Amino acid sequence: MANIGLKDVRKIYSGGVEAIKGVSLDIKDGEMIVLVGPSGCGKSTLLRMVAGLESISSGEVTIADKRVNELEPAERDIAMVFQNYALYPHMSVRQNLAYGLKNRNTPKDEIDSRILEAARALEIEPFLDRKPRQLSGGQRQRVAMGRAIVRKPSVFLFDEPLSNLDAKLRVQMRVEIRRLQRALATTSIYVTHDQMEAMTLADRLVVLNSGRIEQVGTPIELYEKP
Ligand code: ADP
């Protein structure tokens, strides 16, 4: 569990593009923030800065009140889920799920029990010994989600995780993501283009436009205001 703080955050890329122009936001412990806005408005940039994958030009990004650029890699307790799944193709599903835990020196029986728990929650137990290429897109996305939850991280970052799935699977998965995120109470930022996804997942929606926050509020506040 961890709160996330953004304080007057700016990002100017080396070519001079000002992608983020002074964003401030306090994300509460266990809160699910959905970040929406037109393409090019800075959603991925902001997500990557929280992940510590992109330098911050000015301002401050904190997780549990520590500046992300000062966190050691082992303290960077964040799991990301992408639209292209980003699974290791040469590893089985079980090995993909175990990978992040092994890197953190988790004991073997703890790894096994966490994998089993995640596999049951996501109904991927029958596929544990398959390779990603032997799975459908929907099954791969469940594995990607499984890899995020086995770590029990304090932060989830989702970058349009469901946009490669068909409409029926998207609805199914968004229900599961909401259930798992609530159950684990993991502080989350979720980037999407899908309005239904945004409305069903968000505790609060953040509308970004040209690198600035245009609106922040609950789905009811944003969509039911006259
Ligand atoms: P794109 O052209 O890249 O799809 P849009 O301008 O259609 O970008 O916006 C993308 C998403 O952002 C929309 O699906 C919608 O969910 C959300 N969005 C945009 N503006 C608002 C707003 N004023 N309030 C709430 N959500 C918004």
Ligand code: ADP
């Ligand atoms: P979104 O995720 O909302 O589509 P991005 O964060 O990808 O937006 O991009 C925001 C702006 O920053 C865009 O103008 C984009 O062209 C620019 N940008 C993104 N990545 C880079 C980069 N590595 N170098 C230079 N400019 C970039």
